[in-house]
Amino acid sequence: MTKTKHFIVLLSVYCCFSFGLQAQEKLPLLDVIQQLENQFDVKFSYSIDDVSNVLVDQPIKSNTLHQIIQNLNATTLLNFKFLNERYITVSTINKTIAICGVLVSEKTKEPLLGASVLIENSTKGVITDIDGAFNLDEVGANETIILSFLGFETQVFKAADLMLLDNTCKTIEMQVKSETLNQVLITKFLTTGLQKRIDGSTILNTEKFGILPGLSEPDIMQSIQALPGVESVNESVANINVRGGTNDQNLILWDDIKMYHSGHFFGLISAYNPYLTNRVTVTKNGTSSEFSDGVSSTINMSTKNKINEGFKGGVGANLIHADAFLEIPLSKKLAVHISGRRSFTDVFSSPTYDTYFERSFQDSELTTNSDNISESNKSSDFFFYDYTAKVLFDLNDNHKIRANIIGINNNLDYTESFTNTDNETDSKTSNLKQQNLGAGVNWNATWHAKFSTEFNAFYSKYNVDAVDYRIETDQKLTQANEVLETGVKLKTDFKINDNLNLLNGYQFSEIGILNETTVSAPSYDKTKKDVLLNHALFSEFEFNKHNTYLRFGVRGNYFQKFNKIIIEPRLNVRQKLNNFFALKLQGEFKNQSATQIIDFQDDFLGVENRRWILANNSSIPISESKQGSFGFEFNQNNFVIDVEAFYKIVDGITASNQGFYNNFQYINATGSYHVKGIEFLMNKSADTYSAWVSYTYSVNDYEFESITPSVFPNNVDVRHSVSLAFNYDIIDNLKVSVGGVYRSGAPYTKPVEGNETIQNGNNTVVNYDLPNNENLDDFIRLDASLKYNFNLSNTANGAISLGVINVMNKKNSINRYYEVHPEDSNSVVQIDNKSLGLTPNLSFRINF
Known part of the structure; x- marks a missing residue:
């Protein structure tokens, strides 16, 4: 009986278990x-x-x-x-569900940090964390999810396919793009949106950009100064010094259009709207042979290049300007991208504007004119604007055509009123305009899986025009500086195999530069225009396999006017020793034919004192640089140490393009500068924070054989430069960033003590001592930023940001020079240019 009961029980359990399975x-x-x-x-x-x-x-x-x-x-x-x-x-029904996933590399199975997870036709999305994971709540089940990561194929899923089930997330293997060799090495470098490539260049992705100290919103030219070896000695984005070079030695490209202007507000704000300029590549050495000019660096900006299915855009404003951008798809094959930005400084003066104005115009006629003209008898109106437009046309998957236009404008009106001896009031308005207009077209064609071509053509026009009324002397001074350049480039890309690419190409450019000065009383007129044609052939191969990356190229330049050929080899090597350590070696020869000379107080209202000139192969030679660097990288668990030693020689500089405030201020001389140094960077990042410190030590000296002494410190010889910052996500939508900058004071020349002035003909001039033998006080600045993101709807989000530059209101001297005392010709007056004081800025944005 017991056995029968046990059998019945087992049979019941089996039936119930069987039914449960069914x-x-x-x-x-x-x-x-x-x-x-x-x-x-x-x-x-x-x-x-x-x-x-x-x-x-x-x-x-x-x-x-x-x-x-x-x-x-x-x-x-x-x-x-x-x-x-x-x-x-x-x-x-479009139910809302929770989705999640883990992104890993198909080849290495390692998680992908910083990959983009976006809901199509909306601005809602996230970035994968250190484990490659992402989570999104309240997503429409029928929504399309786009997964993208630089160097990998983009993948598209329906949200329902990524739905969280039983606390399990789908693992998604991302395929490496076969057409790219130069992959991303560090996906989160300093802050979100900054990435380090295997060739040593740095990419700034503005769409994913996080936060940097002092910035209320992304600023392209300010942001790149977070990189070691890149700084501005005079705190201006129009004067960025890369490894001891001058600003005109940076090649600036915007969608392959060469630009000759970089800053609004005469250098304090980047002239490039970051909300369509979605990628900026900065190369300090080992440049690809397809690029010439820029003997110090290449700053290559690219706008969004994809036709989206949905309408996207954004608007925003801060205490200086307002801006908007739109991405308008007209069909699956045609789209238009437009952006615009304008300051409202001519109708409203914010505290930010007042600080910027004081910094920009402290050494100009607006603040240093005659004592006979009181503050009540002078006024100024300043405004700027920029705009961009891009047409995107995909003929098919293999042929894509792009057309671009960019305009940058700064305008200053300065009015003086003067009461003459007859008690009559006279009023005159001076004007300064600064413009850069660029246009370009690009055709990218894929003829075969292993062979593609790209054709570019561009037009760039830069001009500064000034009309300066000297009301007390009844004199009218008109000045103009104009650069006009056109160029074409054709390059071919042949993929020999998965590890080796071969690049070849031809480039032609024609550049003309005009300088004109007209004076009414006494009558004087001077116009000078130069034109130079350049033909170039370039070739390079790029190899990347396992632990070895190698790019070697050569560029041949032929200057038709001088019948001169310049050959430029380029080298970029990176050898990985193990999973953590890598050695890198870079070298390049480069040249440039257009440089800037520095004028002084009586030029362009004393506001814009730089004008472009063209090499004539005699008194103004073609500048040529030779640079080499060697270093190592350590990268483990998002902890990065990067050390690089460099040596650079630039020949063919002139005394006039250095802006000397000493006895060499007005002489004609050609020479060179030599800079050697070492850059150190340490960066630790995680899901919620990033911290870094960088240090640069360099020695930078001029050598002019026709000058005594022939060797002396460079104007931008900053021996020690330190920057450090800490970014922290307080909560998911609230970020804070704090950082500081310390660097040695810039060199300056003081007068001979006890004999400060001497006679030069009928004029009394400052009698300067040894050039650049003194240094200003050290430069110290602390900055901070706070950013809050919020969602307005499923398709729109907003952000409020606060940035404060120079939190401690430190009065840093950035330049010092001397003038003869107006009332005592035997003594001098010391003039110090000061940096920005406490400068807060608040911005508000909506993206949709």
Whole structure:
């Protein structure tokens, strides 16, 4: 009897277990609907497309019809609704679900930090964390999710395919793009959106850009100064010094258009709108042979290049300007991207504007004119604006055409009123305009899986025009500096195999530069225009396999006017020793034919004192540079140490393009500068924070054989430069950044003590001592930023940002020179140019 009972119990358990398994069996929804119709004598109304390929659990037989329908509503993305007791409708609804995933490399299976996860046609999205994971709540089940990561193929999923089930997230393997060799090495470098490539260049991705100390919103030329070896000695984005070079030695490209202007507000604000300029590549050495000019660096900006299915845009404003951008798809093959920005400083003066104005115009006629003209008798209006437009046309998947235009404008009106001896009031308005207009076209063609071509053509026009009325002397001074350049480039890219690429190309450019000065009393007119044609051939191969990266190229330049050929080899090597350490070696020869000379107080209202000139191969030679660097990298668990020693020689500089405030201020001399140094960077990043410190030590000396002494410190010889910062995500939507800058004071020349002035003909001039033999006080500045992101809807989000430059209001001297005392010709007056004081800025943005 006992055995019989045990058998019955086991049989019952088996039956129940068997039934439980059957209840969990997945069946086609169509079959389940037919079962329910037969069992309960009901009718379902549905579209076959909605219910096909849907699998559901086998209904539990003991459940009522209402319980079964309730379970189907909970476990499917369909809506089951009773019209009455016999008829049930089945329809699709856009339910909101939670999605998640883990992105890993298909080859290495390592997680991908910083990958972009976006909901199509919206601004909602996240960035993957250190484990490659992401989570998104309240996502429409029918939404399309786009997964992208630089150097990998973009993948697209339906949200339902990524739905969180049983606390399990889908693992997604991302495929490496086969057409790119120069992959990203460090995906989060200093802050989100800064990435380090394997060739040593740095990419700034503005769309993913995080936060940097002092900035209320992304500023391209300010942001790149976070990199070691890149700084501005006089705190101006129009004067960025890369490894001891001058600003005119930086090649600036915007969608392959060469630009001759970089800053609004005469250097304090970047002239490039970051919200369509989505990628900036900065190269300090080992440049690709396809690029010439820029003997110190290459700053290559690229705008968004993809045709989106949906309309996107954004608007924003801060205490200086307002801006807007739009991405407008006209069809699947045609789109237009436009942006615009304008200051409102001519109608409203904010505290930020007042600080900027004081900094920009402290050494100009606006603040240093005659004592006979009181503050009440002078006024100034300043404003700037810029705009961009881009047409994107995809003929097909293999042929893509792009056309671009960019305009940058600064305008200053300065009015003086003067009461003459007859008690009559005279008023004159002076004007300064600074403009850069660029246009370009690009055709990218893929002829074969292994062979593609790219054709570029551009037009760039830069001009500064000034009309300066000297009201006390009844003199009118008109000045103009104009640069006009056109160029074409054709390059071919042949993929020999998965590890080796071959690049070849030809480039032609024609550049003309005009300088004109006209004076009314006494009558004087001087106009000088030079034109130079350049032909170039370039070739390079790029190899990347396992632990070795190698790029070697050569560029040949032919200057038609001088019948001169310049050959420039380029080298870039990186050898990985193990999973953590790598050695890198870089070298390059480069040249440039257009440089800037520095004028002084009586030029362009004393505001813009730089004008472009063209090499003549005699008194103004073509500048040529030779640079080499060697270093190592350590990268483990998002902890990076980067050390690099460099040596650079630049020949063919002139005394006039250095801006000397000493006895060499007005002499004609050609020479060179030699800079050697070492850059150190340490960076630790995680999901919620990033901290870094960088240090640069360099020695930078001039050598002019015709000058005594022939060797002396460079104007930008900053021996020690330190920057450090800490970014922290207080909560998901609230970020804070604090950082500081310390560097040695810039060199300056003081007068001979006890004999400060001497006679030079009929003029008394300052008698300067040894050039650049003194240094200003050390430069110290502390900055901070705070940013809060919020969602307005499923398709729109906003951000409020506060940035404060120079939190401690430190009065840093950035330049010092001397003038003869106006009342005592035997003594001098010391003039110090000061840096920005305490400068807060607040911005508000909406993206949709």
